[in-house]
Amino acid sequence: MSFRVRGRRVRKWFFGDSARAFGTxxxxxxxxxxxxxxxxxxxxxxxxxxxxEILIRGRTDGVALAKRFQSxxxxxxxxxxxxxxxxxxxxxxxxxxxxxxxxxPFRPHPPIPHSLTEFGCxxxxxxxxxxxxxxxxxxxxxxxxxxxxPAQYSEAGCGQCHRDGLKGTPQLNAGRVLxxxxxxxxxxxxxxxxxxxxxxTDRPPSLKRIAEKTTREWIYFWIKDPxxxxxxxxxxxxxxxxxxxxxxxxxxISQSSPGSIAPAVATNDAGAAxxxxxxxxxxxxxxxAMQNAAGKITGGDLAPDLTRVGSKVRPxxxxxxxxxxxxxxxxTMMPHFRFDEKQIGLLVSYLGRKQDSYFPANIRLEPxxxxxxxxxxxxxxEKGCAACHExxxxxxxxxxxPDLTAVGSLPPARVLLAPGVPRTLPDYLAAKIREPHxxxxxxxxxxxxFTDAQVEQLVTALLxxxxxxxxxxxxxxxxxxxNVTYQPAGRAGQLMKDLRCLSCHSINGTGGSMxxxxxxxxxxxxxxxxxxxxxxxxxxxxxxxxxxxxxxLSNDDASTLADYIMTAYQTPAFDREExxxxxxxxxxxxxxxxxxxxxxxxxxxxxxxxxxxxxYIGPTLTQAGTRLNAPWIFHWLKNAQALRPGSxxxxxxxxxxxxxxxxxxxxQQKNTRxxxxxx
Amino acid sequence: MRLRFVAALIALLAxxxxxxxxxxxxxxxxxxxxxxVMVSGDHQAAPAGATLxxxxxVQVNDADxxxxxxxxxxxxxxxGASFYPATGLTGSDxxxxxxxxxxxxxxxxxxxxxxxxxxxxRFDLNGAATALGYQQVLGRELAEQHCARxxxxxxxxxxxxxxxxxxxxxxxLDDGLATNSLGTADLVAIIAHxxxxxGRSPEMxxxxxxxxxxxxxxxxxWIRIVAVPAYGKP
Numbered sequence: 005m006s007f008r009v010r011g012r013r014v015r016k017w018f019f020g021d022s023a024r025a026f027g028t029x030x031x032x033x034x035x036x037x038x039x040x041x042x043x044x045x046x047x048x049x050x051x052x053x054x055x056x057e058i059l060i061r062g063r064t065d066g067v068a069l070a071k072r073f074q075s076x077x078x079x080x081x082x083x084x085x086x087x088x089x090x091x092x093x094x095x096x097x098x099x100x101x102x103x104x105x106x107x108x109p110f111r112p113h114p115p116i117p118h119s120l121t122e123f124g125c126x127x128x129x130x131x132x133x134x135x136x137x138x139x140x141x142x143x144x145x146x147x148x149x150x151x152x153x154p155a156q157y158s159e160a161g162c163g164q165c166h167r168d169g170l171k172g173t174p175q176l177n178a179g180r181v182l183x184x185x186x187x188x189x190x191x192x193x194x195x196x197x198x199x200x201x202x203x204x205t206d207r208p209p210s211l212k213r214i215a216e217k218t219t220r221e222w223i224y225f226w227i228k229d230p231x232x233x234x235x236x237x238x239x240x241x242x243x244x245x246x247x248x249x250x251x252x253x254x255x256x257i258s259q260s261s262p263g264s265i266a267p268a269v270a271t272n273d274a275g276a277a278x279x280x281x282x283x284x285x286x287x288x289x290x291x292x293a294m295q296n297a298a299g300k301i302t303g304g305d306l307a308p309d310l311t312r313v314g315s316k317v318r319p320x321x322x323x324x325x326x327x328x329x330x331x332x333x334x335x336t337m338m339p340h341f342r343f344d345e346k347q348i349g350l351l352v353s354y355l356g357r358k359q360d361s362y363f364p365a366n367i368r369l370e371p372x373x374x375x376x377x378x379x380x381x382x383x384x385x386e387k388g389c390a391a392c393h394e395x396x397x398x399x400x401x402x403x404x405x406p407d408l409t410a411v412g413s414l415p416p417a418r419v420l421l422a423p424g425v426p427r428t429l430p431d432y433l434a435a436k437i438r439e440p441h442x443x444x445x446x447x448x449x450x451x452x453x454f455t456d457a458q459v460e461q462l463v464t465a466l467l468x469x470x471x472x473x474x475x476x477x478x479x480x481x482x483x484x485x486x487n488v489t490y491q492p493a494g495r496a497g498q499l500m501k502d503l504r505c506l507s508c509h510s511i512n513g514t515g516g517s518m519x520x521x522x523x524x525x526x527x528x529x530x531x532x533x534x535x536x537x538x539x540x541x542x543x544x545x546x547x548x549x550x551x552x553x554x555x556x557l558s559n560d561d562a563s564t565l566a567d568y569i570m571t572a573y574q575t576p577a578f579d580r581e582e583x584x585x586x587x588x589x590x591x592x593x594x595x596x597x598x599x600x601x602x603x604x605x606x607x608x609x610x611x612x613x614x615x616x617x618x619x620y621i622g623p624t625l626t627q628a629g630t631r632l633n634a635p636w637i638f639h640w641l642k643n644a645q646a647l648r649p650g651s652x653x654x655x656x657x658x659x660x661x662x663x664x665x666x667x668x669x670x671x672q673q674k675n676t677r678x679x680x681x682x683x
Numbered sequence: 684m685r686l687r688f689v690a691a692l693i694a695l696l697a698x699x700x701x702x703x704x705x706x707x708x709x710x711x712x713x714x715x716x717x718x719x720v721m722v723s724g725d726h727q728a729a730p731a732g733a734t735l736x737x738x739x740x741v742q743v744n745d746a747d748x749x750x751x752x753x754x755x756x757x758x759x760x761x762x763g764a765s766f767y768p769a770t771g772l773t774g775s776d777x778x779x780x781x782x783x784x785x786x787x788x789x790x791x792x793x794x795x796x797x798x799x800x801x802x803x804x805r806f807d808l809n810g811a812a813t814a815l816g817y818q819q820v821l822g823r824e825l826a827e828q829h830c831a832r833x834x835x836x837x838x839x840x841x842x843x844x845x846x847x848x849x850x851x852x853x854x855x856l857d858d859g860l861a862t863n864s865l866g867t868a869d870l871v872a873i874i875a876h877x878x879x880x881x882g883r884s885p886e887m888x889x890x891x892x893x894x895x896x897x898x899x900x901x902x903x904x905w906i907r908i909v910a911v912p913a914y915g916k917p
Contacts, residue, residue: 114789115817117817155731155788156731156733158732159730172817172818174820456734608888618849619845620843652829655892656888
């Protein structure tokens with residue numbers, strides 16, 4: 005039987021006469037009408053809600069849970085925050101803490117400082133809030149552009165509003181530090197909603213006088229692979245070929261102004277040994293690292309690694325630098341140490357012998373040709389060297405690299421593809437940071453050697469840069485604390501600038517974090533002690549490795565500084581001279597002693613009696629009576645955090661009687677002997 | 684006929700297209716041990732979804748208790764923990780190190796390493812890792828800043844331990860034997876009001892004016908989640 009015959013019979017059966025046709029159409033219409041409720045009947049979320057009802061039915065607290073359960077599509081609608089989230093349709097009881105331990109989608113949300121109903125879900129987690137199917141809500145489809153944020157980048161959600169270094173988001177904070185420390189923001193713009201662009205903290209040196217400092221051979225070696233020179237180098241690797249490095253080094257030397265070359269310095273081996281001692285005494289290692297005999301890098305990370313500095317810099321430059329760093333680099337963080345000529349000779353003898361046998365024996369460059377220099381200049385422009393380094397005749401390029409202000413909202417369609425990299429934004433960002441050249445040899449972006457953890461931190465910080473973060477109402481935003489640029493005034497101010505006090509100490513919100521905040525130092529200490537300390541610093545904390553350098557200050561300079569600190573850096577909270585003698589009696593002191601060792605167990609962290617006390621977290625208090633002012637101790641015991649926010653000292657909230665008693669006890673401590681040695 | 688050929692070609696291409704070249708080939712054991720032991724990497728904590736800082740290192744031993752090379756170890760985890768690689772052979776020292784990525788939910792992830800002996804009998808090793816939620820990450824940061832100098836006996840260059848200088852030796856914060864018996868209210872009270880408040884050493888100072896209520900809760904949450912043995916029912 006042919007198809008045609010069969011078709012005719014079927015048609016006759018269904019539509020043979022008007023009654024049959026009517027009946028057939030009626031049945032068809034009914035079937036069509038039934039599709040809508042049927043589709044509703046089998047919605048994915050209904051299944052989850054049923055599952056939830058079954059789950060709570062078997063529980064002892066089932067009745068209470070059932071009472072709080074609302075069926076149907078649930079929605080959090082916050083028009084002013086652009087939130088329409090139906091997540092709680094399936095994630096039925098995000099707030100039922102008693103359900104901890106059950107599987108998804110019924111798990112309660114772990115505790116966070118925000119109310120779910122005030123913020124919704126997608127602000128932090130992304131995904132499609134309005135969707136009510138698993139696929140559309142969580143994953144990226146053609147119609148939806150924002151998949152759920154993988155859990156390891158959760159802190160990116162916080163970072164959209166919090167630019168204030170929230171304590172609970174270490175990964176985000178570390179990523180932001182890396183963006184500044186590795187100079188990413190020198191090329192990429194990253195603007196906060198308040199309008200400020202992020203600034204690098206890497207301080208790339210000016211190259212305008214580089215020929216005075218080093219050789220073309222060293223530049224060649226360095227730009228090919230900075231980390232091969234020093235593992236801690238923050239300059240990235242541009243993947244230059246030998247020829248490219250040869251030409252860039254030729255150009256860098258050629259653009260340098262000749263400058264005035266200082267006379268050569270006589271060095272000798274005996275001087276090197278004495279120079280090593282001076283290096284130690286001057287606490288150069290507080291900022292500079294060096295590889296020790298065991299191959300371990302020890303020292304600070306504020307300044308360049310000096311392991312092979314003798315192969316890097318010219319001895320006559322080193323001598324001039326140590327003499328006064330700001331003469332070569334006005335913006336340097338390095339203090340002016342006031343070394344005399346003999347001391348400079350010792351340091352140059354010591355540091356000049358810190359050489360690498362490989363270098364420069366294995367690097368020989370023929371004199372550069374004009375063509376090589378021209379090619380070098382072309383490369384310098386192409387690679388954007390002047391985005392970081394000042395150079396003669398090369399202007400700082402504007403908008404050299406893509407703006408990263410809203411990189412966290414980059415739609416998947418604009419994510420580049422590389423072999424083996426999944427096409428998601430976090431994977432793309434991670435791959436781009438790890439190996440920029442995987443996306444094409446012509447990519448300008450250089451490569452840094454980041455660990456896996458650092459890449460995750462950087463990606464977290466970048467994912468926080470959403471377009472939404474730019475439009476949040478000001479009331480929600482927690483901006484970076486305003487970066488005030490405090491500069492002390494007058495002659496003492498000049499001196500403090502010269503000594504670069506603010507490289508390590510912070511005053512009035514400006515400065516480094518290596519050393520104590522000096523904002524209220526004048527209220528805290530006694531002038532005689534301060535003067536002595538400035539001339540001959542020692543550590544107050546037995547366990548601290550870092551120590552303040554000795555600056556070889558003249559008596560006059562030291563006393564100018566001491567006067568200024570004592571006058572300018574006083575808290576308005578109390579008067580340091582106002583001491584009630586009746587509170588500081590020997591009786592009170594002996595009561596204070598028992599409080600110190602008993603009720604408050606201060607000796608857990610502080611040493612008063614060097615022979616018996618052991619705690620060494622806080623400063624040694626053997627000289628508290630000659631170092632500190634009594635009202636400072638009193639107020640410190642009551643509320644230390646108000647005087648120095650972030651201090652390790654607790655807010656004891658001590659009552660006045662106890663605080664005065666302990667103050668009396670500490671003011672008796674005038675022992676000049678330090679633990680473990682003579683003063 | 685041609686139609687059938689084209690259809691077959693399409694089907695073949697489809698199958699070839701579906702085959703993932705990156706799919707790991709099955710790893711066969713070269714040697715069979717008798718026991719599996721933990722070398723390092725157990726009981727680590729990291730934020731949910733993160734990769735543990737240290738790899739999980741296990742060792743397969745032969746009957747004499749010596750490390751056995753070439754034994755096949757397979758890893759499985761609960762709570763969404765995944766392993767890279769998930770299956771591998773032990774090295775010449777009998778050890779195998781794998782990276783562990785935690786699940787995306789805060790909570791304890793159990794880590795299971797399995798191997799087989801000559802008869803095909805399975806032997807296991809159980810480990811654990813902790814995926815931290817926001818509150819516990821905050822707790823960890825606070826503990827590092829305020830507590831670790833005394834409660835952690837290990838010293839680093841940046842943070843020298845005060846542990847051995849104290850009259851009463853502080854418990855390690857992950858010491859479940861010490862903390863699990865304390866109710867959460869007591870734990871919070873010790874942190875907030877100091878050891879003296881519940882008749883313990885005053886060397887544990889009161890943190891309540893220094894840390895906020897939610898910060899102290901975060902510390903308690905951190906102490907609870909890292910406790911070994913684990914706190915409460917798993």
